[in-house]
Structure formats: structure tokens, C-alpha cells
Amino acid sequence: MPKISLSSDILFSLDQTLGCGQVFRWERTEEGVWYGVVGDRVIKIQQDGSNLVFEGAKTAFIRNYFSLDLDLVQIIKKIDQDPFIHTAISRCTGLRLVRQPPWECTASYICSTNSNIPTIRRRIASIAEQFGKAIEFEEKTYYTFPDPSAISCGGLDGLTECRLGYRQPYVFRSSCSVTEEKQWEETIRRLPYEDARKELMKLHGVGPKAADCILLFAFQKYESFPVDVWIRRIMQQNYIKTLDLEAGLTNRDYNTIRQFAREHFGEYCGYAQEYLYAAREG
DNA sequence: GACCAGGAAGAGT
DNA sequence: ACTCTTCATGGT
Numbered sequence: 001m002p003k004i005s006l007s008s009d010i011l012f013s014l015d016q017t018l019g020c021g022q023v024f025r026w027e028r029t030e031e032g033v034w035y036g037v038v039g040d041r042v043i044k045i046q047q048d049g050s051n052l053v054f055e056g057a058k059t060a061f062i063r064n065y066f067s068l069d070l071d072l073v074q075i076i077k078k079i080d081q082d083p084f085i086h087t088a089i090s091r092c093t094g095l096r097l098v099r100q101p102p103w104e105c106t107a108s109y110i111c112s113t114n115s116n117i118p119t120i121r122r123r124i125a126s127i128a129e130q131f132g133k134a135i136e137f138e139e140k141t142y143y144t145f146p147d148p149s150a151i152s153c154g155g156l157d158g159l160t161e162c163r164l165g166y167r168q169p170y171v172f173r174s175s176c177s178v179t180e181e182k183q184w185e186e187t188i189r190r191l192p193y194e195d196a197r198k199e200l201m202k203l204h205g206v207g208p209k210a211a212d213c214i215l216l217f218a219f220q221k222y223e224s225f226p227v228d229v230w231i232r233r234i235m236q237q238n239y240i241k242t243l244d245l246e247a248g249l250t251n252r253d254y255n256t257i258r259q260f261a262r263e264h265f266g267e268y269c270g271y272a273q274e275y276l277y278a279a280r281e282g
Numbered sequence: 283g284a285c286c287a288g289g290a291a292g293a294g295t
Numbered sequence: 296a297c298t299c300t301t302c303a304t305g306g307t
Binding site: 021022109110112113114115116117119120166167170204205206207208209210213226227228229230231249277 | 300301302303304305
């Protein structure tokens with residue numbers, strides 16, 4: 001099996017990276033082996049100390065997906081601005097943000113609104129099973145995440161079995177928009193953060209929170225700082241104590257939080273967000 | 283800006 | 296069995 005030997009200066013934890021909640025389609029066996037579908041391949045990967053042993057993709061793909069080219073030690077130095085984030089970082093040593101396929105990431109975060117993680121995973125698996133291509137791997141069937149055109153071709157009713165609730169028309173309409181806009185991915189990638197955010201929010205079902213997740217996880221816009229209920233709570237308790245949580249999260253509160261984060265944690269505040277989220281209690 | 287719809291499963295009592 | 300919570304968004 002192919003292997004990547006991580007030199008001692010490359011900080012990486014497969015378990016932290018795939019278990020922190022940024023991805024929805026990876027599963028870990030009790031033995032610590034991870035299986036996931038990325039693009040049109042099934043990947044099997046495990047970490048044994050400084051060795052990454054994998055099947056299903058080329059070395060260059062694995063390096064890129066797990067962003068092993070980035071200097072994580074340097075990034076951590078930049079965001080490590082106070083005792084609270086310091087503790088979070090030390091609890092999640094080796095966590096890296098992966099480079100997710102943009103459309104899958106977008107559809108996933110449209111499905112994620114106001115839901116818990118097991119429910120989100122079930123919805124995404126259901127969309128893949130309904131519209132994706134089957135791949136056999138070790139006598140199990142996996143499904144690719146479908147292109148937007150595969151979803152839009154099925155019509156609105158094609159999604160009914162996926163039990164998305166009120167998110168069903170959001171996924172459908174967004175799949176139509178992305179199908180029509182041929183240069184969608186490149187357009188977003190080329191734009192600076194704030195403009196890319198506005199562009200993403202034109203999609204039905206993508207608000208500020210989902211847009212920030214997509215920009216962080218699929219487009220490597222590390223200055224984005226997604227604010228969900230957990231992050232809001234953490235920021236209120238530890239950083240911005242004047243925030244009133246009872247009043248709900250207004251767009252103004254959201255902007256207050258992300259601007260604070262951008263100034264406090266710096267250009268890699270998205271990484272800080274993921275450490276705060278992954279190290280949360282509850 | 284305040285309110286509400288729409289919706290399912292997990293976690294806790 | 297019942298309540299509370301959940302990686303929010305869009306429309307009125």
C-alpha cells in the first residue's frame with residue numbers, strides 16, 4: 001500500500017482532522033482505519049505515528065486534500081493569541097483543514113442548517129445514494145456525491161426521499177444555479193473573501209454561516225470565521241462578554257464576532273474557529 | 283427589525 | 296413518553 005512518511009516538522013493528526021466535524025462523509029473503524037469518498041474515489045487511510053498508509057488515491061492527491069503542504073506550526077503560532085485558544089489548540093494537536101470539493105461542500109452546508117451532525121450525515125449520504133455513482137470497494141458499495149446537474153435533472157421531487165425538509169428546494173434551486181453557471185467554482189476561487197462571500201450568498205439556502213463554512217473548507221479562505229451556536233457561545237463567554245445571547249444572533253452580532261476574530265486571531269482566524277469548535281465542551 | 287415557518291433526530295429527563 | 300436542542304435561512 002502507498003505510504004507517506006511525515007517528517008518530524010509536519011504536524012498532522014488524521015483522527016483530529018477527520019473527526020473535528022468539518023467533513024461529513026468519512027467513517028472510522030474501531031481499529032482506526034478511515035474510509036471516505038472524495039470526488040470519484042473511495043479512499044482508505046490510516047495513520048501509524050508518522051506514517052500515513054492509504055489506498056484509492058495518488059500521493060499527490062492525499063497531500064493536497066489534507067493540505068500537508070501548509071506549515072501548520074507557523075499557522076498555530078499566528079492564531080495562538082491567548083490562554084483559551086492555546087488550550088483548544090493543545091487539545092486538538094495536528095488538526096488540519098482539508099480541501100473539500102466545492103459543490104459537495106456547498107450542498108452539505110445547505111443541508112446542515114439547524115440540524116445535528118448525525119442528521120446532516122444521513123441527508124448527504126441519501127443524496128449520494130439517490131444521484132451519485134456507485135463504487136465497489138472491499139465488497140461494499142459507496143456512492144460519489146453527485147454533480148449539480150445530476151440533482152437538477154431529477155427535478156424538485158427527486159429529492160423527496162432524501163428527507164431534507166424545508167432544505168429540499170434550497171438544494172434543488174442551488175443545484176440549478178450552479179449547473180447553469182459554468183465558471184461558478186473558478187469565479188468564487190478568484191474573488192477575495194468578502195466578494196466571494198457575497199457571491200455564495202446569492203445561492204438559495206446559503207446564508208452568512210454556510211457561506212463562511214464553504215469559503216473555509218472548500219476555498220481555503222482562511223480569514224473566514226463561521227459563527228454557529230457553539231462558536232457564538234464560546235465567543236460570548238470568553239471574548240465578547242457584552243454580547244446578548246438571549247436576543248438571538250442578528251446579522252450585526254455575526255459581524256461583530258467575525259470582525260473581532262479577524263483582528264484577534266489574524267489572517268488564519270478560520271483555523272482558530274475550527275480549534276475552538278473541535279475543543280468545545282458539549 | 284421582529285417574528286415565524288418548516289422539520290427530524292439525538293440527548294437528556 | 297416527553298422536552299429541549301441542534302454547525303440557520305428566507306419570507307413576511
